[in-house]
Amino acid sequence: MSHTAHIPSHRKPRRSASKLAFRAGVAGGVFSTLAVAGAAAPANAEPVTETTLEMPTLGSLEADLASAVSASAEASQQEALDQSLAAQEDAALQKAAKDAKKAKAEADRKAEAEKAEKARAEARERASRTAARTSLSAKSSSSSDSSGSADSSTGSSQVATGSAAAIVAFARAQIGDAYISGGTGPNSWDCSGLVQAAYRQAGIDLPRISYDQSSMGTSVSLSSLQPGDILYWGSRSGSYHVAIYVGGGKYVGAQNTSTGVVERSLDWDMPSGAVRLL
Structure with a gap:
């Protein structure tokens, strides 16, 4: 290194006199102001306490807002749940x-x-x-008094045969059925409806009305009855009730609404006459 090389100095640069004078003046003014204020203040004056106001930060506001929103949501959810439970209770009731x-x-x-x-x-x-x-x-009446009964001449040993057997069998099969005016079966009958259906078993077509049925065939006495004969009550051309003689001094007929189709002794209700078609 040459003797003439420049070596940087480590000393601070000197401030100018004008800057130093300005700074000294400012400092002096401040100290003089403080001195005057101290002299003017009362001797026993209390020191002034500094009050620091803490301003809420942005993070604190966001947390409070989130908490309020969450509380409102929970309240709304609870209210909805209460309403749902109340509706379910009402529906259940x-x-x-x-x-x-x-x-x-x-x-x-x-x-x-x-x-x-x-x-x-x-x-x-x-x-x-x-x-x-x-x-x-x-x-009992039939056995004790046979003088007025048609069974005295026909006897109780009569057995229906042929077409008469078919008629008698059908009539007896309907015993217990109901009586209905105008009934023609299969489970309810009136008197002429039953007689008509019974004779149909033998291939014989009878009129529907009782007085027409009693007007057919040949008139026979009650002392000469045979199974299958038609019994009538009233006059032959104006009968009001008909039934079928089944032998043994008995007949089967659809009597009335109280009894329905029954089997009765001739003595129970003696017919007016009889006709034979077989």
Whole structure:
């Protein structure tokens, strides 16, 4: 290195005199102001306490807003849940009331059906007892007094044969069926409807009305009856009731709504006459 090389100095550069004078003046002014203020203040004046106001930060506001939104959402969700539960309770109560009403109606219906069935059973039992008593009475009357009975001449040993057997068998098969005015079967009959259907078994077509049926064939006396003969009540051309003689002093006929189709002794209700078509 040459002796003439420049070596940088490590000393601070000197400030200019003007800058130093300005800074000294400013500092002096400040210190003088402080001195005057200190002299003017009371001797016992309390030191001034500095109050620091903390301003909320942006992060704090966002947290508070999120908390408020969350609380509002929870409240709305709870309210919706309460309303849903209330609606479900109302629906359950309405369904329970409807089911209870339906069950009561069904129970009432069953009770009425059982009551009606019991009444029908009692009616059938009474009818059976009445028919049994009537049959016994008729048999007793027939056996004790045969003088006025057509069975005295025909006897109780008559057996239907041929077409008469078919007619008698059909008539007896309908015993117990109901009586209905205008009935022609298969489970309900009136008197002429039963006679007409019975004769159809033998291939014989009869008129529908009782007085027309009694006007056919040949008139026979009640003392000469044969199975299959048509019995009538009233005049032959104006009869109001007909039945079929089945032998043994008995007949089968659709009597009335109380008895239906029954088998009776001639003594129970003596017919006015009879006709024979076989």
